[in-house]
Amino acid sequence: MTETFKAFVVDEQDGKVSSQFKDITIDDLPEGEVLIKVKYSGINYKDALATVDNNKIVRDYPMVPGIDLAGVVASSDSHAFEEGDEVIVTGFDLGISHYGGFSEYARVKEDWIVRLPKNLTLEEAMIYGTAGYTAGLAIETLEHNGLSIEDGKVLVRGASGGVGTLAVMMLNSIGFKVIASSGKTDAHDTLTSLGAKEVIDRINENDGKPLGSRTWAAAIDPVGGEGLAQILKHIDYNGSVATIGMTGGDKFTSSVFPFILRGINIFGIDSVYTKMKRRQLIWRRLATDLKPKQLHDIKQVITFDDIEQGIQNVLDHNNKGRIIIDFNN
Numbered sequence: 067m068t069e070t071f072k073a074f075v076v077d078e079q080d081g082k083v084s085s086q087f088k089d090i091t092i093d094d095l096p097e098g099e100v101l102i103k104v105k106y107s108g109i110n111y112k113d114a115l116a117t118v119d120n121n122k123i124v125r126d127y128p129m130v131p132g133i134d135l136a137g138v139v140a141s142s143d144s145h146a147f148e149e150g151d152e153v154i155v156t157g158f159d160l161g162i163s164h165y166g167g168f169s170e171y172a173r174v175k176e177d178w179i180v181r182l183p184k185n186l187t188l189e190e191a192m193i194y195g196t197a198g199y200t201a202g203l204a205i206e207t208l209e210h211n212g213l214s215i216e217d218g219k220v221l222v223r224g225a226s227g228g229v230g231t232l233a234v235m236m237l238n239s240i241g242f243k244v245i246a247s248s249g250k251t252d253a254h255d256t257l258t259s260l261g262a263k264e265v266i267d268r269i270n271e272n273d274g275k276p277l278g279s280r281t282w283a284a285a286i287d288p289v290g291g292e293g294l295a296q297i298l299k300h301i302d303y304n305g306s307v308a309t310i311g312m313t314g315g316d317k318f319t320s321s322v323f324p325f326i327l328r329g330i331n332i333f334g335i336d337s338v339y340t341k342m343k344r345r346q347l348i349w350r351r352l353a354t355d356l357k358p359k360q361l362h363d364i365k366q367v368i369t370f371d372d373i374e375q376g377i378q379n380v381l382d383h384n385n386k387g388r389i390i391i392d393f394n395n
């Protein structure tokens with residue numbers, strides 16, 4: 067490899083965050099047993115936030131953002147991986163407290179790495195990224211706790227976001243009737259084309275009633291806030307809600323009635339520190355039964371040189387689908 071390589075670095079001085087391309091060396095990378103030549107990464111909202119002032123994302127500066135990466139092992143001090151292996155890394159505070167995927171090379175701990183499954187390309191792994199992995203983890207959690215196709219409709223809240231869109235596509239691919247909730251009216255036709263059987267408006271408010279009609283067998287909720295309390299009241303007997311995010315707020319007010327009168331469950335989905343055995347299982351499913359036929363339809367591919375514009379588009383909510391960074395061009 068060359069003595070220096072390019073990385074996109076964020077830094078802070080006097081409370082102001084700046085970002086720029088820099089030439090760095092292997093010695094600049096944090097410790098880890100495996101050096102990876104990055105082939106693809108993706109721009110998540112968290113990555114974009116890492117470039118703004120007072121972002122509460124980056125824990126130490128300077129930092130290379132990028133919570134997802136896929137590439138080829140360039141060198142390894144690990145018995146588990148060798149040069150040429152195709153691998154994926156997501157989670158484990160990559161791009162937050164450990165240099166991430168916005169770099170031509172990354173060095174990580176061997177315990178963080180997933181070997182690329184058969185029937186999945188490196189590019190496809192980054193179309194999924196953390197968003198797709200989280201959606202898959204939510205679906206597997208609901209199924210593990212009893213959800214089946216015969217149970218009825220599954221609600222996906224925040225369906226026009228990254229996790230929501232991929233959850234709609236995956237659920238449809240394995241035969242569920244998906245109800246997508248989105249406040250973006252211009253996304254309704256797209257969600258229908260990606261597999262939603264019905265698209266409803268945004269669920270934000272709690273009507274204050276202890277229970278509502280039994281509308282959905284389960285729900286995937288990347289939004290949180292008071293709308294989560296409203297959803298809980300409409301889950302059918304012994305159904306479950308997988309809660310992922312808090313873009314709608316980090317608090318909600320509920321009663322015990324949905325839990326003791328309908329026996330519903332609420333599961334928190336943590337995609338950062340998932341145990342490796344389960345992480346590998348989810349990635350295998352993303353390469354097989356959960357893999358949507360239209361996966362490539364939601365990608366927008368950019369070069370590494372165009373990353374600043376890609377980040378700005380994410381901050382301005384001016385992007386559709388998943389922005390994939392292709393380091394091969």
